[in-house]
Amino acid sequence: MAKTNDIPRFGLLSGYRVVMVGLSVAAPFASELYAEHGADVIWVENPINPDMGRFSQHGASTQQDRRNMRSLAMNYLKGEGRSAFLKLIETADVLIEASVGGRFASKGLGDEKLWEVNPRLVIAHISGFGQTGIESYVKRASYDPIAQAFGCAMRMNGIEGQPSIPAMPFPGDYSAAFYAFGMTLAALLKRQETGRGESIDVAQFETMMRIQSQYPIKGWTYGEEYVKEGTHSLICALYGTYVCNDCEEVYVLFLGPGVLKAGLPLLGLEYASELFPEGEGIIPYGSHAGDVAEEAFANFLAQHTAEEVETILNEAGVPCSRLMNYEQAAADPHYQARGVIETWPAVDGVHEISGVKVVPDLANYPGRVWRGAPCTGQDNDDILTELGFSSDAIAEMYECDLLGKKSYKESFAN
Numbered sequence: 001m002a003k004t005n006d007i008p009r010f011g012l013l014s015g016y017r018v019v020m021v022g023l024s025v026a027a028p029f030a031s032e033l034y035a036e037h038g039a040d041v042i043w044v045e046n047p048i049n050p051d052m053g054r055f056s057q058h059g060a061s062t063q064q065d066r067r068n069m070r071s072l073a074m075n076y077l078k079g080e081g082r083s084a085f086l087k088l089i090e091t092a093d094v095l096i097e098a099s100v101g102g103r104f105a106s107k108g109l110g111d112e113k114l115w116e117v118n119p120r121l122v123i124a125h126i127s128g129f130g131q132t133g134i135e136s137y138v139k140r141a142s143y144d145p146i147a148q149a150f151g152c153a154m155r156m157n158g159i160e161g162q163p164s165i166p167a168m169p170f171p172g173d174y175s176a177a178f179y180a181f182g183m184t185l186a187a188l189l190k191r192q193e194t195g196r197g198e199s200i201d202v203a204q205f206e207t208m209m210r211i212q213s214q215y216p217i218k219g220w221t222y223g224e225e226y227v228k229e230g231t232h233s234l235i236c237a238l239y240g241t242y243v244c245n246d247c248e249e250v251y252v253l254f255l256g257p258g259v260l261k262a263g264l265p266l267l268g269l270e271y272a273s274e275l276f277p278e279g280e281g282i283i284p285y286g287s288h289a290g291d292v293a294e295e296a297f298a299n300f301l302a303q304h305t306a307e308e309v310e311t312i313l314n315e316a317g318v319p320c321s322r323l324m325n326y327e328q329a330a331a332d333p334h335y336q337a338r339g340v341i342e343t344w345p346a347v348d349g350v351h352e353i354s355g356v357k358v359v360p361d362l363a364n365y366p367g368r369v370w371r372g373a374p375c376t377g378q379d380n381d382d383i384l385t386e387l388g389f390s391s392d393a394i395a396e397m398y399e400c401d402l403l404g405k406k407s408y409k410e411s412f413a414n
Helices: 026-035 057-065 079-090 111-117 144-150 171-194 204-210 215-222 257-267 288-301 306-316 326-331 333-338 380-386 391-399
Strands: 017-021 040-045 070-073 094-098 122-127 198-203 239-243 249-253 320-322 341-345 352-356
Touching: 017 026, 026 040, 026 057, 026 094, 026 122, 026 171, 040 079, 057 352, 070 380, 079 111, 079 391, 094 171, 122 171, 144 171, 144 204, 171 198, 171 204, 198 204, 239 288, 249 306, 257 288, 257 306, 306 320, 326 333, 380 391
Parallel strands: 017 040, 017 094, 040 070, 094 122, 122 198
Antiparallel strands: 239 249, 249 320, 341 352
16 A cells, blocks of 8 residues: 555656546556656546456556556445545546546536536546547547547558558557647646646547648648558668568668668669769669669678678668567667666565666656556555545445455456
8 A cells, every 4th residue: 555655756747646547558658657757646446347457468558557556446436436536636636537538527527527626637538539529429439449440540551452450559549648648747837827727638539640740631632542551661662671581570761862872882782873873862662773772682681680780781870670579679788778678566565577667768857666556446545544534434435335455466367
């Protein structure tokens, strides 16, 4: 268990309190970014049916994206659970929730009701289709692949002539989370000026649209349809995924005059020639020059391992990386030098979890992991006691199934 005073003071966001209600990825990750940088994040989860992320694939997503949080496993919609939730909202700076559009309002917890309790509250609603628009769309259930499909992104991924596939891992969820995190921080800055909270409507399909660079403009303004690129970019030759002589893959971009000048001689090709004119930044894909370059590169790849290709090209200034797996990453000296892999104790005091460190690195107020992901309801008593509930009232909430608590084994069943 952890009381408010047990939370160490660190990071850029120490002193702020965030309440999170949400499953899966988007709302938890947005809140995790607060927790990793010092905020007190209280995760309100279902006392009867906890987040499915706890029980999928070793509970790894929960262990990575719920660390530093406190768990209040409480039915926040009924009886004393609702009263406790509103008392909690009184103390919060930010509420981040993810659900079908309009759900909070339909339960009598719309923005205006929450602002009656706490006019300074910053609210982020994350949903697949938004809080406004066509009602039947707003009420649609959604997960990451649905946002990719409706947001015009999924059709970009895969091989031309074959079924489209979702991009992994979960760009719809994580893009929505980053928007929710960034915009709630902006609202907190504005609150310093106005004293008023804000409500932010994050629709996952819109965040997927917004991260598509020039392609929506090309479609809507110029009528150009996106063509799947598969493993090779259509922008130019020597831009894509390639297999080396050890059957390992690299991704390469021969893009820009400086890169071509440095890289083509490695393939036995002459830069500043009739075929590859000086000053050109790309070799057109599908052109005679492109075909010559691709053949020369194939010969180069046949003579080298992926690690050798990566080394040779990077030393020349050509962007290139092996397609790393987790074992290779753990052994890589740059991963090690930057401490990318961090190990922290699980809350049972027995297990250890190895995952990704807090990123990005900060010079003056770094984030940290001070606690693993909490067990279901681990902090019920501490949180409710601080909100003014007596031990008898808390016991009655347990008896009425308004509160739930599970052990570590029960919370992270494999």
